[in-house]
């Protein structure tokens with residue numbers, strides 16, 4: 001059974017990496033040494049994978065305290081680069097990289113292109129931001145390492161993007177999901193389908209619904225779309241990739257340990273249930289992460305993937321733990337509602353959840369969702385009923401579904417507010 005051997009090997013590799021990371025951080029970082037001393041843990045206390053739970057958590061506030069070089073665990077002469085998140089509130093999160101960190105990141109990213117089925121013949125148009133953030137340079141580094149041709153287009157500029165697709169015959173487009181939709185609409189509007197050679201889209205950095213993916217595939221004619229997770233704290237994009245069979249996101253468990261914890265109790269959730277992603281790096285030198293709370297929610301997909309790859313899988317991101325709300329004693333994430341609505345082609349991707357307290361003292365939930373642009377309002381009542389049933393079955397609570405006209409809900413370029421709690 002080669003799989004069992006692989007799992008044992010992986011566990012061995014993880015333990016070795018964990019021990020190295022804890023020792024390295026304790027010796028190299030004032031911050032980690034202080035945290036470990038406070039928690040009463042020493043590097044020599046880590047001797048089995050279960051000892052991970054003895055280690056203290058690292059949270060976003062810790063990064064702000066250490067600004068501008070938080071978690072730095074090597075001397076400056078070994079640091080070759082920094083990257084920062086495009087954070088909108090407070091200070092940016094800044095991370096240092098050694099040359100080995102950069103090389104490891106490129107290796108991980110090259111693995112993504114390989115998993116997406118690219119060859120060295122592919123031409124990869126990288127339409128994400130270049131600059132201090134990790135996107136552009138990460139996509140490029142991995143692609144060059146893999147050996148395909150890079151077209152470093154940068155974001156926006158649809159005219160130029162379309163021209164590049166046509167002139168350079170790009171086969172792969174890397175972008176955000178929103179940019180993917182804009183490009184797909186442009187391809188359709190300009191009638192470019194027969195003149196371009198685009199077959200794959202690798203997209204990341206925001207959540208996307210199944211409805212949006214379907215629309216992009218329909219309009220652009222690509223054969224595959226691949227969700228790529230990316231977190232500045234954890235190198236950047238490229239730490240995993242959606243499986244070619246689309247059963248989940250394979251993640252590189254030989255570079256980091258992923259725990260899925262209940263955001264309230266910080267205990268592991270039962271396998272397969274939704275919780276917060278907490279990551280511990282195994283090889284990162286300049287700014288290692290030890291039990292870093294990402295606030296992103298997902299679940300482990302417990303079964304072995306049919307694509308044949310034996311690396312573990314997590315689901316797409318279901319939202320942020322900060323967005324969780326409690327309704328009739330059940331923890332609910334907007335992403336769960338989003339996911340259910342995606343199963344109904346008759347409705348669009350915009351929705352709102354409204355929570356009220358009734359005169360009887362009980363809580364009530366109303367979900368407003370938009371009818372598809374070409375949808376027929378006469379079907380609203382039975383459709384609403386079917387969605388209500390699906391919610392009851394999957395989230396185990398009852399809510400009232402109200403179908404509203406297309407464009408009836410407000411849109412924002414960034415993140416839309418989904419939950420309105422009037423209780």
Ligand code: ZN
Pocket residue numbers: 243244245246247250305306307308309
């Ligand atoms: Zn797979």
